[in-house]
Amino acid sequence: MLITLRNVLSGHEIKQYRQYFANLNWLDGAQSAGQQALSVKQNEQLDPKDKITQQLGDHILQALANSPQFVSAALPLKIFPPMFNRYQNGGYYGWHVDNAIRIIPDTPVRLRTDLSATLFLNDPEEYEGGELCVKDHYGEHRVKLSAGDLVLYSSTSLHQVTPVTKGQRVASFFWVESMIRDHELRDILYDLDQSIQSLGTGSGIENPDVVNLSALYHRLIRLNVDT
Known part of the structure; x- marks a missing residue:
């Protein structure tokens, strides 16, 4: 799965984020790197304990909650609080795979x-x-x-960020534990839901075929939900 979601944040919201970024301290990204990633990571990150950083992350979570496409693609159970990074002056993040388990900061909660x-x-x-780059x-x-815009992809994928040779690349990043553990099944459910939405737009949500397909979609979720 590799899905692109357009306009998760508006231009006005992006402008506000930039104003905040100009007044926040960026830390060495190696502080949050695991042992494997430490030798291939060269970037900067905002302090996740900073109040403004947390408020910006909460704002992203609210935007995601209001995005039907995100909910359809991820079927989220838990979301790791969004973090922020910056690449410049040749900064990069070499090929790596994300840790399978994350502990949500200042909680005992573990997230797959x-x-x-x-x-x-x-x-x-x-x-x-x-x-x-995602393989x-x-x-x-x-x-x-x-x-x-946001890209969503399987955490089992090998991926990297190529060196930034001019300017700055600023992004937020986070992880999702889905209610549907199986990647292939989650892909099928996403495709099914998108087809239902398309049929509903063309034929009306009360069309018997749309209603029946929607019922099947929710039955599949109930049979496979992992909580």
Whole structure:
């Protein structure tokens, strides 16, 4: 799975984020790197304990809750609080796989990382390099989206951020534990839901076929939900 969600944040919201970023302290990203990633990670991150950082993360969570496409794609059970990173002056993050388990800060809650997400916070014309490269069974995908757009992909995927050779690349990143553990089944449910939504738009949500397909969709979720 690799799904792009457009306009998760508006242009006005992006402008407000940038005003906050200008007044916050960026820390060495190596502080949050695992042993495997430590040697291939060169970036900066905002302090996740900073009040403003947490407020911005909460704002992203609210935007995601209001995104039918995100809910359909992720079927989220838990979401790791969004973090923020910045790449510049050749900064990069080499090939790696995200940790399978994350502990939500200041809680005993553990989260299984089923899906990884990157929310781009500036436009691709503002920097050179900085592509998110994701490898899966279908090959390598290179992703560089507009400000406010988000990419969602399997956390089991090998991925990297290529060196930023000019300008700055700023993004938010986080992980999702889905109610549906199986990646293939989650993909099928997403495709089914998107088809139902499309049929509902064309034929009306009260159309018998739309109603029946919707009932089957929810039956499949009930049979497979992992909580």
